[in-house]
Amino acid sequence: xxxAIKPYNNIRLGALVLSGLLLFIGTxxxxxKNEHFFGSNFELKARFTNVAGLITxxxxxxxxxxxxxxxxxxxxxxxxxxxTFLIDNSLRPFIRKNALATIGNEGLMGNKVINxxxxxxxxxxxxxxxxxxxxxxxxxxxxxxxxxxxxxxxELISEDLLFTIRxxxxxxxxxxxxDDAGLARRVHASLEEIDQASANASAITADIRSxxxxxxxxxGTIGSLLRDTALVFNLxxxxxxxxxxxxxxxxxTATLEATMQDLQHSIAExxxxxxxxxKDPAMTEKINASVENIRLGxxxxxxxxxxxxxxxxxxxxxxxxxxxAKIKPAQTAATTAPGIPK
Numbered sequence: 001x002x003x004a005i006k007p008y009n010n011i012r013l014g015a016l017v018l019s020g021l022l023l024f025i026g027t028x029x030x031x032x033k034n035e036h037f038f039g040s041n042f043e044l045k046a047r048f049t050n051v052a053g054l055i056t057x058x059x060x061x062x063x064x065x066x067x068x069x070x071x072x073x074x075x076x077x078x079x080x081x082x083x084t085f086l087i088d089n090s091l092r093p094f095i096r097k098n099a100l101a102t103i104g105n106e107g108l109m110g111n112k113v114i115n116x117x118x119x120x121x122x123x124x125x126x127x128x129x130x131x132x133x134x135x136x137x138x139x140x141x142x143x144x145x146x147x148x149x150x151x152x153x154x155e156l157i158s159e160d161l162l163f164t165i166r167x168x169x170x171x172x173x174x175x176x177x178x179d180d181a182g183l184a185r186r187v188h189a190s191l192e193e194i195d196q197a198s199a200n201a202s203a204i205t206a207d208i209r210s211x212x213x214x215x216x217x218x219x220g221t222i223g224s225l226l227r228d229t230a231l232v233f234n235l236x237x238x239x240x241x242x243x244x245x246x247x248x249x250x251x252x253t254a255t256l257e258a259t260m261q262d263l264q265h266s267i268a269e270x271x272x273x274x275x276x277x278x279k280d281p282a283m284t285e286k287i288n289a290s291v292e293n294i295r296l297g298x299x300x301x302x303x304x305x306x307x308x309x310x311x312x313x314x315x316x317x318x319x320x321x322x323x324x325a326k327i328k329p330a331q332t333a334a335t336t337a338p339g340i341p342k
Contacts, residue, residue: 040088040089041068041086041087041088041089042086042087042089042092042128043071043084043085043086043087043128043129044084044085044087044095044116044126044128044129044130044131044132045082045083045084045085045129045130045131045132046082046083046085046101046114046131046132046133046134047076047080047081047082047083047131047134048080048081048083048103048134049079049080049081050081051073051081051083051103051112052103052112053112054070054073054083054103054112054114055070055073055112056070056071056072056073057069057070058070058111058112058113058114059106059111059113059114060085060086060087060113060114060116061113061114061115061116062087062091062094062095062099062115062116062118063094063116063117063118064115065091067087067088067091067095067116068085068086068087068088069085069086070083070084070085070086070114071084071085071086072084083114085114092125092126093125094118095116095118095125095126096118096119096123096124096125096126097123097124097125097126097130097132098119098121098123098133099116099117099118099119099126099132099133100116100117100119100132100133100134100135101114101115101116101117101132101133101134101135102114102115102117102134102135103115116132117135
């Protein structure tokens with residue numbers, strides 16, 4: 001009987017040892033993955049376009065503190081991957097809805113990790129099942145991609161620089177300029193002239209500023225013109241008078257234009273005195289004859305007056321008139337002489 005029980009005991013002992021070993025391995029796995037099997041936690045979610053090798057069980061950090069693990073990764077469609085986090089319930093009051101989730105690395109080449117970064121600004125505390133916003137991926141792959149792009153740019157720059165140097169070496173004109181011994185002297189002289197021109201410009205600017213300051217203070221002719229209110233009033237009146245004269249001149253011009261139009265119309269129609277004077281030859285001859293008769297009459301009248309002056313009856317009268325005419329200028333000169341009362 002004891003021999004029959006011995007194999008049964010061996011089996012029981014082996015099963016007990018195997019169970020203990022499995023339990024030990026499971027405990028190590030749970031502790032290693034930080035599953036919080038015996039602690040309280042809550043779930044948060046985030047959606048990425050690329051998880052960059054993230055797997056279930058990877059760590060979650062909040063502001064650099066170990067906060068939980070990745071519970072589940074679901075592929076929603078060809079561009080969206082939903083990741084569910086298990087977060088320690090003790091951190092729940094500190095994680096808000098505006099926090100950002102990013103995928104990074106534990107060290108340079110370590111495992112993937114999700115970093116939850118708090119964002120300043122008012123926001124509610126995150127509730128279980130909330131979906132956090134994500135930031136652009138900043139992992140090793142992106143760093144390598146940027147480094148490759150930088151290397152390509154450096155290569156292009158190197159090729160352009162090599163092409164430029166070759167053109168520089170093949171340029172005979174450029175080397176001739178560089179070998180010109182007098183070039184430095186001429187450039188130096190040009191720089192001195194530019195410096196002198198700049199100094200002159202500064203002096204002119206200072207003079208202009210001085211003139212403007214004096215003008216503002218009422219100094220000088222321009223200042224007087226700007227400050228003298230009486231002069232401004234006189235200029236305003238003069239401008240008004242010029243404007244009034246211009247208006248009157250316009251009216252006079254219009255009147256003359258109307259008169260000339262009436263005159264032209266009368267001449268063209270053969271009416272009025274103007275037409276008779278300008279167009280009638282007989283009228284012209286009569287006017288000429290009248291003028292000639294007047295001239296002849298005036299000449300005859302002068303001859304008659306000369307004859308009357310030599311007549312013995314009127315000779316005394318004309319002599320007395322001549323004496324009065326001579327005495328009057330002398331009296332006028334005497335009364336206007338200085339020192340003699342009028």
